[in-house]
Amino acid sequence: MSRSVRALGIAGSLRRNGNSTTLLRAALAGAQQAGATTTLIRLDELILRGCRGCDSCPDDGCRQRDGFGAVHAALALADVWLFAAPVYFDGVSGTFKTFYDRLYWFRRQGTEVRPRLGGPRRGAMIVTYEDPQNAFYEQMAQRLVNYLPGFGGFAPGRVLACSGLGPVGAARSRPDYAEAARALGAQLTHEISSDAP
Numbered sequence: 001m002s003r004s005v006r007a008l009g010i011a012g013s014l015r016r017n018g019n020s021t022t023l024l025r026a027a028l029a030g031a032q033q034a035g036a037t038t039t040l041i042r043l044d045e046l047i048l049r050g051c052r053g054c055d056s057c058p059d060d061g062c063r064q065r066d067g068f069g070a071v072h073a074a075l076a077l078a079d080v081w082l083f084a085a086p087v088y089f090d091g092v093s094g095t096f097k098t099f100y101d102r103l104y105w106f107r108r109q110g111t112e113v114r115p116r117l118g119g120p121r122r123g124a125m126i127v128t129y130e131d132p133q134n135a136f137y138e139q140m141a142q143r144l145v146n147y148l149p150g151f152g153g154f155a156p157g158r159v160l161a162c163s164g165l166g167p168v169g170a171a172r173s174r175p176d177y178a179e180a181a182r183a184l185g186a187q188l189t190h191e192i193s194s195d196a197p
């Protein structure tokens with residue numbers, strides 16, 4: 001049975017029109033073409049504190065009252081989560097990692113580790129970097145999205161690793177990456193649409 005799908009993009013670069021955000025937009029365009037309603041949240045527009053590891057996440061959201069509140073609500077509603085971040089010094093950007101750590105709420109209930117979300121959901125991460133080749137970066141992104149099923153309802157997360165993207169506008173000259181991102185967004189949306197509610 002077909003149903004309406006909500007796809008949410010999280011842009012983890014502080015570059016306004018950087019490579020990861022360019023490809024995230026392509027993924028959201030693919031999701032939209034496949035019938036999803038789409039939203040893009042830019043982490044550079046938010047003030048986010050790091051997870052404090054209090055291990056006592058209240059049911060109505062994180063104890064910390066900051067920019068994460070709005071993201072949290074959007075994530076809870078979205079069927080498809082699309083993340084995008086650059087590699088900084090062999091890790092994901094600090095901005096994105098700070099955001100990702102706050103997802104802890106989705107797998108923590110009081111002192112128990114228990115998924116908060118229902119399904120079906122899909123998630124993926126686009127990671128961009130300058131190195132012409134680096135399997136470690138792809139694995140790093142894969143390890144992050146491997147946590148998605150632990151939030152509840154998610155199929156295993158996917159990764160689109162885009163190498164050789166150094167300068168700020170580099171992704172705009174890579175229609176192959178744009179097409180792969182578009183196909184990813186469309187594919188995840190189709191998978192959700194064809195799942196029974």
Ligand SMILES: Cc1cc2nc3c(=O)[nH]c(=O)nc-3n(C[C@H](O)[C@H](O)[C@H](O)COP(=O)(O)O)c2cc1C
Pocket residue numbers: 013014015017018019020021085086087088089090091128129130131165166167168
């Ligand atoms: C502070 C900083 C650190 C970086 N570290 C790496 C790195 O360790 N490996 C790499 O391949 N590229 C590195 N890069 C290049 C970025 O990953 C690359 O330009 C990426 O496409 C940027 O994505 P964005 O435009 O979405 O921010 C670094 C860039 C910056 C600004």
